[in-house]
Amino acid sequence: MKLYIKEKRFSWRDQLIIRNEKDEKVYTVKSERISIGNKVHVYNQANEIVVSIEEKKMGFSPKYVIYQQNEKIAEVKREKNIFGPDYDIEKINWKIKGNVEKEDYEIKEGYTEVASFKKKLFSYGDTFVLETKNEKDAPLALGIVIAIWCLELDEQDKT
Template identity: 35%
Template sequence: MSTLLIKQRVFSWTDSYNVYDEGAEPKYLVKADLFSIGKRIRIMDRSSGEEVGMIHQRILTMFKTYEIYLYGQYQGVIKRRLSFFTPNYDIDYRNWTLRGDYFHWDFDIFEGSLRIANISKKLLSFGDTYVLQTARDEDELPALLMAIAMDAAHWSDDN
């Protein structure tokens, strides 16, 4: 089991920030590209400096749509659907589904009936933080990419 801590308002198109492990050590660096066609976020491994993931916004789509890449390979897409009161998403990513409260960022990720991860918003001593817990270590990075893509769809500048 692994745990990652992500500062609230995870996503900013003009910023970079760290994602921390449960020992409060920086594990990933998340950086937004300032100049790209479609908004783009890169996720770097802090220890190696290697790019391990990328989120790229599809342009000219009716709803906010973000492609997810893991080690340069396309993995899937998350699209925000039209909704009036609570956020809704179409997810085509690793055969995963979401259950829970998207609006308050408290939901579980499932693969079939197996719970893969939980993403929740917790009030910690230094402010609101997203806590991402995965049951299997190998799902940590894919779940982080999903959380960042969902946050981008929810909070991007033209919402």
């Protein structure tokens, strides 16, 4: 399944429309305007929440918790090392491989690719493609991409 995001970056003020290969609206991403910590929800076509991403400030660096049907599914946090930042996904056995800063990376479970995220070549404006091998993994993979964008926004706000 391929999902297309036609935005440069997620912003706390923006609403994102996620489309499929047939240019049909599949998901809408909205942030909560009034909340303690940052909260983002992904809605399906029936306007039901399929994934929620919530900021949890613990220690020196924030992390984002991803929920599906009010159940904590994963946590995404940014770790700094000498080679640049790494993004860890906790609670599930998924890992980020590739270059997050250049928006060209894969989400893997062991050696198996679950999803890939990259900038679409030859598109008008900035369009990103999230491709999942299994359609059922699409909401969680989208939640991880959004959590990474939120962590990057947090880092930009520090500077």
